[in-house]
Amino acid sequence: EAGVTQFPSHSVIEKGQTVTLRCDPISGHDNLYWYRRVMGKEIKFLLHFVKESKQDESGMPNNRFLAERTGGTYSTLKVQPAELEDSGVYFCASTYGPTDTQYFGPGTRLTVL
Amino acid sequence: DAKTTQPTSMDCAEGRAANLPCNHSTISGNEYVYWYRQIHSQGPQYIIHGLKNNETNEMASLIITEDRKSSTLILPHATLRDTAVYYCIVISNFGNEKLTFGTGTRLTIIP
Numbered sequence: 001e002a003g004v005t006q007f008p009s010h011s012v013i014e015k016g017q018t019v020t021l022r023c024d025p026i027s028g029h030d031n032l033y034w035y036r037r038v039m040g041k042e043i044k045f046l047l048h049f050v051k052e053s054k055q056d057e058s059g060m061p062n063n064r065f066l067a068e069r070t071g072g073t074y075s076t077l078k079v080q081p082a083e084l085e086d087s088g089v090y091f092c093a094s095t096y097g098p099t100d101t102q103y104f105g106p107g108t109r110l111t112v113l
Numbered sequence: 114d115a116k117t118t119q120p121t122s123m124d125c126a127e128g129r130a131a132n133l134p135c136n137h138s139t140i141s142g143n144e145y146v147y148w149y150r151q152i153h154s155q156g157p158q159y160i161i162h163g164l165k166n167n168e169t170n171e172m173a174s175l176i177i178t179e180d181r182k183s184s185t186l187i188l189p190h191a192t193l194r195d196t197a198v199y200y201c202i203v204i205s206n207f208g209n210e211k212l213t214f215g216t217g218t219r220l221t222i223i224p
Binding site for chain 2: 004035042043044045048056059089091093097098099101102103104105106109
């Protein structure tokens with residue numbers, strides 16, 4: 001069974017540009033989480049989907065970040081416009097049920113120049 | 114969720130058991146203890162979790178004190194590939210819970 005996958009693995013963009021990160025959860029997992037680690041800081045929660053609905057988006061830093069999960073399968077996280085402080089590693093995790101263990105993808109390293 | 118306290122760093126000789134402590138003195142009855150690790154810049158990797166009984170799987174053992182205020186993750190025969198940051202996370206079993214990672218313990222396995 002394939003694990004959580006994320007694309008791209010790395011992205012380098014200029015400040016002000018737009019970037020879209022994608023996460024494919026484990027097949028059949030209804031719950032999808034986004035986290036990120038910015039340089040020198042702890043891994044922080046961003047938001048949680050249950051199927052296509054946002055269950056908790058309390059960790060989203062500002063309105064430059066837009067997460068979607070149309071159809072309840074893969075999810076995208078768009079940053080528009082990107083700022084220098086958005087640089088970091090963005091992780092995605094998924095679970096089947098709400099009390100199950102979260103399994104993480106390899107992450108997308110975003111560098112904003 | 115209860116707060117956890119872990120040592121900042123630890124060393125362990127290759128082949129020996131690595132014992133990583135975690136304090137979670139404010140844990141409540143419905144909260145589990147989870148352990149994850151992050152090897153270099155990879156995604157966090159699930160290791161093990163428990164409620165009140167000791168647990169063992171192919172990766173590690175988890176020892177939880179009777180009062181549940183602390184726990185120890187044991188890697189029985191540490192290898193160089195176990196060098197990573199280890200996170201002890203307390204999370205309720207109500208579901209839909211976000212993970213709070215903290216700073217973790219940086220474990221270095223010495224050849």
